[in-house]
Amino acid sequence: MEGEGSPLASNQKDTRISSPFSWRGDSFPPILDSETPDHLEKIRDLGIPYIFDIHTHFFPETVMKLIWRWFDNVNWAIGYRLPEAERVKRLHHNGIKRFTTLNYAHKAGMASSLNDWTYTNYKNWEGAIPFGTFYPEEGVLGYVKKAVEDYGFSGFKLHCEVSKLNLNRPELADTFSYLQEKQIPILIHTGTAPLPGEFTGIEFFKPFLETYPKLVVIVAHMGAHEISAYASLLDSYPNLALDTTMVFVDFLATGKAEDVDFAVSYLETYQDQIYFGSDFPNIPYNLNHPISRLLELQISDLAKQKILYRNAESRFFK
Template sequence: MKSANLTDTRLSSPFSWRGDSFPPILDSETPNHLERIRELGIPTIFDIHTHFFPETIMKLIWRWFDNVNWAIGYRLPELERVKRLHHNGIKHFTTLNYAHKKEMASSLNDWTYANYQNWEGAIPFGTFYPEESVLAYVKKAVETYGFRGFKLHCEVSKLNLNDPELSDTFRYLEQKEIPILIHTGTAPLPGEFTGIQFFLPFMETYPKLNVIVAHMGAHEISAYASLLGRFPNLALDTTMVFVDFLATGKETEVDAAIPLLETYQNQIYFGSDFPNIPYHLNHPISKLLDLPISDLAKQKILYQNAKNRFFK
């Protein structure tokens, strides 16, 4: 798809944009954020929220985005997408995928294990789903495959975090100190089991579980952030929050969240949602660098917190 057509798609998106112009959708030859992160002493960016699916599934996901006029800037072959990450200074990134039905998660884990070593810098993440075999294949993913985390998507998977069929799996991951990155918020679209009303009892049941909330819990950022002091193993990622595409929050909500990055700088991770973003990677990185927060907070969010988590 040509850049002009992508611009047309963005114009007709049901999700609003900040300001009168769109950020570029294609990478520049030398992204200007590279010099800026070097000046901050950040050796590389760690992106906690990047997606890798088998090609057939990825194309179906892109078709869904096409139907809501959500432009995909990085509609590229898999290895070319990895090169784009490296080109933007992202040398470490996750392999997020998720299941939307039974008997799918285990095969996704097998696919990730078979392929992630081809993606230089990839941190292998698995997924799981409420089903009889869930604990067995999660143990396999951790103990045989060496996976470093898991991803759940409550909206797409219609997944209730409080489902008793998942309790043994959550207890296992709590004991192993394996993080779970969870899309539990109501943005960009709410689901049957999304929102703080499902998430809070989940955290109260597993208070020591290492959880990273995608999109900072938008559209309920303040509610999710209020839990950070209560649950020290809870964290948020910045995916698609501080950008000009407002699919994960209104301008007032996003602006109000900026001070949280300073206050909870040890519990915030940078995420992009690559490759499913309607702008190039320079945009979310530069927007974060432009925020009125300390250099130390930027260092921690863009690199150090994830480094401490995954390279102990």
């Protein structure tokens, strides 16, 4: 499938060289899919029927193009710059048969319409698990209840850096309390990688979690660049989890190589509280890369099964 249907320019490799984020090693992983990704046989041997990707993005086309323009400005190559239906095919091609519909609002008046768009479209994406979003604004609890009770959404996504969102804002207290009561997961980009924000980092996240200790929270990127700080909370908060998005890959946007290598031990120790995530489609390599890298790590087969499939399956299909 290399090159099929993709508008990639011929200088993508040069673009990746000039990225402000460093790479591990001297060569880049392929940016597009092979005909038969080599991880498919490996996951079958592990008894994994398919991969559950907890961190995939779906936005209205106009918004997605604006996001891609931002990535272009920092020389962050995107191989899966493809029509929506083709992107879903690429997920399936890589054995990812269940995946989330993450999007987020960066200003007031945007979140409710994103939820409506997701509800209207997600059934066209075979395997999609609908996630909504919200923002600190008037009426937020009402449209969150609508997303849960009328739309049947399985979770929500927040992005503290892009949304300039302080999780401790009082306008969101009733919404977080409602989601805690309903045990609806929230996947939150709260870490400082790849770029810090005004309200990112453990200093904002820890008091938030102390306020809502039973809230089901999945921390994106394992909380990078503060992976150890976020992992230290896992013992005390059984409803807290981390996702592996862009952590164990050759693209070091989420930390230095030694920090990433150190984090491998958490995958074994907290194997029940870790989910696989890719950040598809906004990745500068093909989907085989993060999956194969995780499969190569020195952790048990059971941990790999749980991270790639079983934990998410248990959470969303009890």
